[in-house]
Amino acid sequence: MSPSRPASRKSFLGWLASPVYLLYRLWCRSLRYTEINRAAIETTTDHGRPVVLCLWHDELFPLIYLKRRLNIIALVSQSDDGDLLAGVLERMGLETARGSSSRGGVKALLAAAKRMREAGLCGCVTVDGPRGPRHQVKEGAVFLASRADAPIVPIRLFMERRKVFKSWDRFQLPLPFSRVTMVCADAYRVDCDPRDAEAVAQECRRLEEKLEALRPPKLPPQLSLFGRMTAALSDMAAHLAYAFAALLGKMGYPGIRSLGRGLGAAFWACLRGRRRLAVRNIATHLDLPWATAESLARASFTHNARSFLESVLAPDFGLDHPLLDVERPDLLERLKNEDRPAVITTAHFGGWELLASLLGDISTRPRLTVVRTYKNKVLHYVTTRLRSSRGAEVIGHREAAFRVLRTLRKNGYAAFLADHNTGRSEAFFLPFLGEEAAVNKGPAVLAVRGKALVWPVFLMRDGDRYRLIMEEPLDAALLQGDAESRSRAVAVFYTGAIERMVRRAPEQWFWMHNRWKTKRIEAED
Incomplete structure (x- = not known):
């Protein structure tokens, strides 16, 4: 039996989880996300059924921030790093099951499978963790999917600009303000007895092939500094425009009616092509004299202007x-x-x-x-x-x-x-x-x-x-x-x-x- 860690070290890691969580949130909020085939997850979870999300250990960093609308239970190792990671995940609203291939793994998988069946949680597994070999699928994901009676969704996360560490998994850290693309394969079910080692190994190879087959889509180039500044100004203009619309709504219904009449008259005077089109449409499709059609068209311009303005109400x-x-x-x-x-x-x-x-x-x-x-x-x-x-x-x-x-x-x-x-x-x-x-x-x-x-x-x-x-x-x-x-x-x-x-x-x-x-x-x- 391995010696337990000192309580002081556990306490320190628990204290460290809070600032790490805050830093993680700030880091992730700077990233720009694109999701490809997320429907592979949601078409299953919308019916109340869980899925097992499977990804490589080196691509883990941005995934947790993309958990929205999903209730996830994640398998986390019992190492010191796992203590810190579990603290961060729990602050993000995820459940954790502690264990790995080297310690407490079966117990953690059984606990996770039970929670998935009972509460409809989605399992999340880094299939080559916690120690590798890199990009070789281990049995845990197949075992969990079988015990929880849940399909597997292979996921890759492609980071446009990143720092690659010299760790066993070559862990990838997306640089702030860069783009991250999550690509999901279609969900599929494992078809094997978890006690049959050969069948489980075959399912592991199948999952490995599906993960390796995922490729990043061709995306437009990232905005330049000028482009990002332009986008920021556009966002500011949008918020100012909404504030003006809210102020316009203070005019109330009588004020909007009056303003609509004035705006409709301006449209009638300025939009000559639209004016001719409206009169012709009315005369043709209601079989009316031109003068009557013109009167109705003018009234419709007032109604249309009023419709546009009524959105503020x-x-x-x-x-x-x-x-x-x-x-x-x-x-x-x-x-x-x-x-x-x-x-x-x-x-x-x-x-x-x-x-x-x-x-x-x-x-x-x-x-x-x-x-x-x-x-x-x-x-x-x-x-x-x-x-x-x-x-x-x-x-x-x-x-x-x-x-x-x-x-x-x-x-x-x-x-x-x-x-x-x-x-x-x-x-x-x-x-x-x-x-x-x-x-x-x-x-x-x-x-x-x-x-x-x-x-x-x-x-x-x-x-x-x-x-x-x-x-x-x-x-x-x-x-x-x-x-x-x-x-x-x-x-x-x-x-x-x-x-x-x-x-x-x-x-x-x-x-x-x-x-x-x-x-x-x-x-x-």
Whole structure:
């Protein structure tokens, strides 16, 4: 039996863990992270099942800081270094199981496997630690995965600029302000009896091959000093712009209405091309005389300007707001209480900027608002922060599919603006206001895959008040046919609801948008 360490040394290491933890946090916060295929972890953990995260010992440093949304139990050796590492990890919210291949390893693995099964924790193993040989997988990860009935996710961490130490593992320390890329392989299950030494060795070789096969992606070059200064100024401008938006919100609803009329008149005077497009769209698709179409187009410019400005009022606008009327309270209660996933479709109509805040009030279940991101980073930051001010998370449409499906699996809500023009590859071509339009198929496909209720919801202005208008939902789970035909049926449903709202109050729709720009090619059906 090895002699125990003096209590004074343990006490010193425990005291040292706190300052080391603070230094570690500061160091990691300076790094810039990129994550590749993190879904390999989250698709498993979202169902409450644990995984075993496996990595090389020399790439350990930045991993713990990337633990967000994961509950991890880490295997740590019983050495002096392990005491210090365990203290740091525990301050970061991780659990630890103490042991290694040379001392207490089996006991630690059994304890970790038990905690993983009971609490759904993810195990984390440096597969060639604590003493090597370097980049040779030992049996611990395979044993843990088998005992915990958990899949393995191999992980590599690639550091753009780093210090490599002359230790057995050639430990890598990322330099401050450098970039770290985490690459995950797909999860897989071990298929062996942990008592069969030959089968375990074969699984170790399999894991080793998967780790060695991971490669860093090609990333754009790191910003120069001037680029970093420009980015810092952009961040400062974004925060100042948000402070101005908050100040603008102090004007209240009467002030925003007045400012909207002035801004709409300015748009009408300056945006001549958009003005002609709006008048032509109204005259063509509502079959109205030019003079009438021009009057409606001018009113729509005022409504659109007001919609843009109303975003500053979103933090104050909830379901209990005194200016809000609900046309069908029974449908609202059903949306709030139905224990089903919901895809909410709306349009650039009425007070559409305020709908995200209403979505935040519907429930405490996961809530997503899917939008097209602005190219201007300052405008994107301000609008995203305003739209998410009451609890609904705002995400860009390019990153939506996985996030929406995960939300729907939790019986959450996902809201889409479904009336904008889109490319052929993303569209169903459907009639809209008398002419075929490219209708975004994304909400429909996700609703079918998520077996969701599809709810058309709109916020129409009624004088100085707002009217929440809802239609009876379509249950995507009850549709018949193949996936394509069911998705098309959903898209027809929400496109029809949008058309009815536009015809009900045409001056409140976004007519200056070239809605019918994308045309079907002859080969398409």
